[in-house]
Amino acid sequence: MSVGNVLAVVTLPDATLQVFCSNLTLWQTSTGAWSDTSAFLPPQDDAGTEPNSWDTLAVCNNKDGIAQVWGSYLNLIATELNVVTRAKTSLASGAPWTGWGKFPRIPPTQIGDLCAALSASGEVQVFAQTNDTIVTCWERGANEETAYFGWDAFGTAPPYVGAGPRAVTLPDGRLQLWAATLEEQLITCEKESTHPGAAWTAWSSPMGDSIWSVDGRLGLDGNVHLWQVQADTWQVLTAAFPPTPPPTSINTWTPVALPAGTMDVRNLAVATLADGRLQIFVVTWNDTIPQQTFLYTQYQISGDNFASWSEWQQIAVLS
Numbered sequence: 001m002s003v004g005n006v007l008a009v010v011t012l013p014d015a016t017l018q019v020f021c022s023n024l025t026l027w028q029t030s031t032g033a034w035s036d037t038s039a040f041l042p043p044q045d046d047a048g049t050e051p052n053s054w055d056t057l058a059v060c061n062n063k064d065g066i067a068q069v070w071g072s073y074l075n076l077i078a079t080e081l082n083v084v085t086r087a088k089t090s091l092a093s094g095a096p097w098t099g100w101g102k103f104p105r106i107p108p109t110q111i112g113d114l115c116a117a118l119s120a121s122g123e124v125q126v127f128a129q130t131n132d133t134i135v136t137c138w139e140r141g142a143n144e145e146t147a148y149f150g151w152d153a154f155g156t157a158p159p160y161v162g163a164g165p166r167a168v169t170l171p172d173g174r175l176q177l178w179a180a181t182l183e184e185q186l187i188t189c190e191k192e193s194t195h196p197g198a199a200w201t202a203w204s205s206p207m208g209d210s211i212w213s214v215d216g217r218l219g220l221d222g223n224v225h226l227w228q229v230q231a232d233t234w235q236v237l238t239a240a241f242p243p244t245p246p247p248t249s250i251n252t253w254t255p256v257a258l259p260a261g262t263m264d265v266r267n268l269a270v271a272t273l274a275d276g277r278l279q280i281f282v283v284t285w286n287d288t289i290p291q292q293t294f295l296y297t298q299y300q301i302s303g304d305n306f307a308s309w310s311e312w313q314q315i316a317v318l319s
Helices: none
Strands: 007-011 017-021 024-027 054-061 067-075 080-087 113-118 124-130 133-138 161-169 175-181 186-190 211-218 224-230 236-241 262-272 278-286 289-299 313-317
Touching (some): 007 278, 024 313, 067 113, 067 124, 124 161, 224 262, 262 289
Parallel strands (some): 054 113
Antiparallel strands (some): 007 017, 067 080, 161 175, 289 313
């Protein structure tokens, strides 16, 4: 199992959201309505032809609040995998994006997933799942214009990773990582302190089964909220628990009621809204139109642990 996640969401400075999914993007307008989809393609290769599609996407806000996106794609001419990045040019609503810049190349040529998160010290840290393990690199300074160090092996070697990692920011700013192993079990680790050079804890013992992918965020209730896609049913389960220490097992997964008529959730992403509430996005098929994929979203109506959720809204037809 190797899951390339091509769904990523970021909260913009004006408190609206922008979603990146495969070769498309869409965003909320000032009224909260969703725009039509627009093309969001990898840069042209050396021969001037467009690569087919993104293999994986990641997005986060820098310390100054500016959104930055990363993607990996196959260069069809050089038959090599490139990692590129671009950022918003300012905090202004509707600000354009910079051009694409090359990111440090990962020596192995396979990237199964990318993740980017803001560290407690204000630098962005990027994680990549490659060749069944995890590598990472750091921003050299705390803004979108600084360079990055080269890729290094991540802390203690995890069990073979098939999906993830995904980062949850804890109340003190430390990062907590979650990933799924090749055996479709959940593992986690976290920074030992807020110091930039702090070590990571050892990876937890694998827990659960049939976990295809995972994402999560810290909720207003102070708990970590996780969602996972089941590999055997393609359905979504969720759980919430105190942020630290990470649990040694999670036995309270609750099924998420999906939009009527949908089947086979293929991608899932979670966003934190400007007021701290959570919003989830899923890419799924519809059983009445199996050739098409759809993007749905729902959000917490309040920040309470037992808060109700909005009705699902279909915001895009992807194919």
